[in-house]
Amino acid sequence: MPARPRAKGEPGLRIAIIGGGYVGLVSGACFAEFGVEVGVVEADAAKLDALRAGRIPIYEPGLDKLIADNVAAGRLRFEGAMAPALHGAAAVFIAVGTPARRGDGHADLTYVDQAAEQVARALTAPAVVVTKSTVPVGTGRRIAAILRRVRPDLDCDVASNPEFLREGSAINDFMRPDRVVIGTESQRAREVLRQLYRPLYLIEAPIVFTGLETAELIKYASNSFLAMKITFANEMADLCESLGADVHDVARCIGLDGRIGRKFLHPGPGYGGSCLPKDTLALTRIAADAGARARLIETVVAVNEARKAGMGARIIAAAGGEVRGLAIALLGLTFKPATDDMRESPAIPIAQHLVQAGARLRAYDPAGMEQARPLLPASVEYCRDALHAASGADVLVIATEWNEFRALAPARIRQAMRGRIVVDLRNIYDPQAMREAGFAYHGIGRAATLPHG
Numbered sequence: 001m002p003a004r005p006r007a008k009g010e011p012g013l014r015i016a017i018i019g020g021g022y023v024g025l026v027s028g029a030c031f032a033e034f035g036v037e038v039g040v041v042e043a044d045a046a047k048l049d050a051l052r053a054g055r056i057p058i059y060e061p062g063l064d065k066l067i068a069d070n071v072a073a074g075r076l077r078f079e080g081a082m083a084p085a086l087h088g089a090a091a092v093f094i095a096v097g098t099p100a101r102r103g104d105g106h107a108d109l110t111y112v113d114q115a116a117e118q119v120a121r122a123l124t125a126p127a128v129v130v131t132k133s134t135v136p137v138g139t140g141r142r143i144a145a146i147l148r149r150v151r152p153d154l155d156c157d158v159a160s161n162p163e164f165l166r167e168g169s170a171i172n173d174f175m176r177p178d179r180v181v182i183g184t185e186s187q188r189a190r191e192v193l194r195q196l197y198r199p200l201y202l203i204e205a206p207i208v209f210t211g212l213e214t215a216e217l218i219k220y221a222s223n224s225f226l227a228m229k230i231t232f233a234n235e236m237a238d239l240c241e242s243l244g245a246d247v248h249d250v251a252r253c254i255g256l257d258g259r260i261g262r263k264f265l266h267p268g269p270g271y272g273g274s275c276l277p278k279d280t281l282a283l284t285r286i287a288a289d290a291g292a293r294a295r296l297i298e299t300v301v302a303v304n305e306a307r308k309a310g311m312g313a314r315i316i317a318a319a320g321g322e323v324r325g326l327a328i329a330l331l332g333l334t335f336k337p338a339t340d341d342m343r344e345s346p347a348i349p350i351a352q353h354l355v356q357a358g359a360r361l362r363a364y365d366p367a368g369m370e371q372a373r374p375l376l377p378a379s380v381e382y383c384r385d386a387l388h389a390a391s392g393a394d395v396l397v398i399a400t401e402w403n404e405f406r407a408l409a410p411a412r413i414r415q416a417m418r419g420r421i422v423v424d425l426r427n428i429y430d431p432q433a434m435r436e437a438g439f440a441y442h443g444i445g446r447a448a449t450l451p452h453g
């Protein structure tokens, strides 16, 4: 369990959170842990039933216990309707999804608009309406307009409080954030949010107050920068393969420069997930609409798309140019470890490409198989563990770097497999050890392990 701030927030403070997904559940549970009374509103009846029955519909380490403790303490409730959650709430956080809109890549604000309308109708007293969802610049003012239109009788404030948590370490990220960003023009909103985040003041987390538009942009700028860093590492990996250099040494040594930093320089099959793909795309649309094209990020988006689409061909090349009739073990399906989130996972185009090329896929993921089923081709066979997936396989592909795959003994994989080709898209194995174990090992951006080398 991550270390948590010990100090409690203001007693008696009540808030509502609209949306019980990754962000809503984690922030709701963490605010409750701060001592605040939290009502989480979830529109999906199946999710709501699960939550009320004590089942957590997402995989996030530590979240089940945090929720159970705070429900038991009477600080956290789940509601299907707005009214009971909004009653007495000083702040209402909107934490619904903002997926990429089909066709043009703009953030789809349907859920945000709906939530804002529903909140406005259900409020019985003024409250601060806060967007935690990642929303395009201008959305805070759009919500203020909705509130004024639907409830001209209520004097509500709006604020933007973008969320930076990462799936897999979400609780610690919320409890010990690098920074908290609060964008608002209202003194009252500032005070309510200051009170809510008081426990983080006490551990000296930087809490930065900005204007609305600035806070909204910070989230997109932050995710776009991270996506750019990953894409840079991927491009360097390709270059290393062509030049006979090792991308790990390149990444480590450039990362040791404090101006660059070591994180997010791991090469792989391209970034996925519920945030980076849609947020980079949305930033390019926001910038184009504002007449200030973000050409760097436009390129990042295009390079990453091409990379994800090209991974199937890389695996086929490593297999000798033909996979028809071959059994391929695909280890890891989620977009990163320690989550069950399959959104935009690189494993999706990989599986599609390999199945189209005639391969038989034996897949395994520690947490994501249920979410994967509707997204992967129907012929994929789901296995009970990594060695089961490897048994009889001609090729083994590592698509997500779950720790349990790192711990697999090469000799046991070798015994289980029929073939000896390993394509490690996350560079979790030591190339030398794998070669010594008898594998034809192909990593990313490491000269000695070129797919064709």
Ligand SMILES: NC(=O)c1ccc[n+]([C@@H]2O[C@H](COP(=O)([O-])OP(=O)(O)OC[C@H]3O[C@@H](n4cnc5c(N)ncnc54)[C@H](O)[C@@H]3O)[C@@H](O)[C@H]2O)c1
Residues within 6 Å of the ligand: 018, 019, 020, 021, 022, 023, 024, 041, 042, 043, 044, 047, 095, 096, 097, 098, 111, 114, 115, 118, 132, 133, 134, 135, 163, 164, 165, 166, 167, 274, 275
């Ligand atoms: N997932 C992350 O790691 C992460 C991190 C930072 C920011 N964000 C941003 O936070 C937002 C939410 O992301 P998420 O991953 O939690 O989404 P999600 O899809 O997991 O959850 C959203 C939830 O909101 C519910 N919902 C939608 N409309 C509702 C309404 N009117 N009333 C009640 N419930 C409603 C949905 O049923 C769903 O359960 C997005 O804008 C995302 O970009 C996500």
